[in-house]
Every structure is written in structure tokens, then in C-alpha cells.
Amino acid sequence: MVERLLEATATTLAERGLEDTTTNHIAETAGVSIGSLYQYFPDKEALLEALMERVSEKVANVFREHATQLGYVEFDLKSVTNYLILYGMNAIRNDALSLEIMRSWNSLPLERLLDPLEKFFLSMAQPYFVRHYQDYPIQHLEGKLYVIINSTLFTVVRYLRSAPNNTITEKKLAHILSDMIVAMLAPPPSA
Template identity: 35%
Template sequence: MKPQLLPRKSPRQARSKALVTAILDATAQVLVERGYAGSSTNLIASRAGVSIGSVYQYFPNKDSLIAALRERHATDLYDTLDAVLTRRNPQSLEEKLSAIVHGWMLAHQLEPDLHRVVEQEFPFFERAHQDQIPIYRTIVERVRQLLEEHREQLLPDNLDLATWMVLQTIESLIHAATTTTPLPVHQPAAIEQQIVEMLTRYLQVVNPR
């Protein structure tokens, strides 16, 4: 039987939003310190300084809390990507890929310990569930639109598949660099450059007709 991953309800007022933020922050802290098996809703409530009833008002169980953290990460990722793309205002496809990879790297450096715990220890929320997160679908659509804008420069005809390849390459390599086999602090720029070169060669960018 699959666990209930959706929250009971969404906060609407500033006070309730602050409460949910405190609960999720506490969830992140407890997960990093104790791992999935050592965490519980009682510990999370205690760390957040709220009653267990306040937790259950929004989240039915521990798994729904972790799912909410995954969604918050996706939102942070999108916001970071959007900020980098806006600041850099890239024009060429390679420049856009570079901006996306850089934004992805920045987002994954925010809470690497939490990402490691969630990815490695949360037994139910597999990568397949990413498509159920609206903000993640927005990221997919944005990358596909980017490829569409440069279609005449690309070798792949199937842009849906090309989008999947681009996103999986970025996510897998940056996840490995920031959480699985962390690189020295002076290496992020080098790995970003290598990812962009890899993607550019896969897409086989040519001069536009």
C-alpha cells in the first residue's frame, strides 16, 4: 500500500504559511541529523515548537512531509534557474544551457545534506514521482521551449526525448557532484563546463540555416 504523500491542505494565511515553513524546516533538520528511520512526526513537532496536532493539520504522516520538502526543492530550483536566466539574459543555445546548469548547481548547493538523505533514504518517493510535481513540470516545459527556440540548430528530431536527456544528464551529474561524491570547493565551475560541453555535443549544435 502506497503512503499518502499529499498534504491535507495548503496554507493560505501568512500565519499558517509561517507554521508550515517552520514544520518543513524542522523536518529537514531532523532528517539530516537522524536519517529517515530515526525521524518521526513527534520529533519534528518538538523541533518546530508546535503540537503534533498542528503537524497533522497539514501533513498526514512523515512521508508527506518529505514529499513537501521535495516540492520545495523543485520550487527553489525553478526560482534559481529563473534568476540566473534573467540576470544573464543568454542568447545562444550554449549560453542558455550554461545558465541552466549553473542555476541547477546553485540550487543543489543550498542543502546538500538534506538532498542526500531524501534521495538515498526516502523509500517511496522515487524519481518517477517528479512528474507529479507541478513546478517540476514547469521546469520540463521551459527547457523544452528553449530547445524549440533553437530547433534548426539541433540534430535530435524528438524534442521530448531530447528534453528528457538534457534534464536527466544535468540532474544526475550535479546530484553526484553535490551529494553523492562531493567535489572540492574549487571544482563546480569545471563540472558545469563539462556538462555544457557534453550536452552541446549530444545536441550537435550546428550553424542555423
């Protein structure tokens, strides 16, 4: 039942938008009574929190599978970050729920989405940096990745929300973000 209600929440949000979605709409989409919905979720906010966690898991699974198939640990850092940024932007653009999450960014419980994604990207980065420890002997990796992950996510969302009024291309943005990531993680120049 929980899965059914979360799927109905996702469908309703994608079709109606956050502001026009009510628990009655969600119950109707799920084909259950409003009373049944309230047995599992006390309100719309609880549904949204659970949905953000679910979306985070889905994004993590898709990225993990794609990055693993790509063999990301074998590539140079600039290539892998550039590729995965473009991949993520394309995935958001082609998913109605992701577009609505992006449009409603300020009204959603984003910590339920971003906190697990941040942990996921950190866990994905660790094997890469273990493999490339000689190229990137990084101090404070966790802190640097926190800044990189969050600044990249927010920049991508801002960029996609501003389309089609952006002054740079998507490829250029991915290139610039990749340069920023590499520069932040590169060892300091020797004296």
C-alpha cells in the same frame, strides 16, 4: 498551518538530518502539538512528499527568475547550459536543506521533486529552442530533454555527494555536461 508545518519540516531536516527527524521534532519546531500536525499530515512520509513538491516549486521559481534575468534565450546553448549547471551546483552547496536532500537521496520520495522539475526544465527549454530552431532542428525534443535533464541532475548530485574526493573540478564537470547536452541536441552532420 500547512505552510508552517512544511517550513518546520525543512528546518528540522536541515538541522537534524532525515534519519534523526521525527514528526515530534517537526511539531516542536513548528510550535504545535503532534495532534495538530496529524490533522494535516498522517505521517512523516506525507510531510516529506509535500516538502519535495514545495522544494521543486522553489527551485523552479529561482531558476526561472535567474534565467529570465540572464536573458538565456539569447545565449548559445553551451554557454547557457554551462552557466546554469554551475549556478545550480552552487545553489545546492549553499543550502542546508538541499544538502540534506542530496545526502538522503535514496530515502526520499524523489518523484515529487524530480517530476515537476523535469516539466519545469522542459517548459524553460521550449522558448529557447523556438528562438534557435534554425540551429537546433531537433526531432524528439521532449525525449532528448528527458534524458538530458535526468542525467544532468543525477550526475550533479553524484558529484556533489562525492566531494571532496572528485577527480575533476566543478568547472570541468559543467563543461563536460554542457558538451554532452550540445552534442545530443545538435543536428546530425549532413551526408
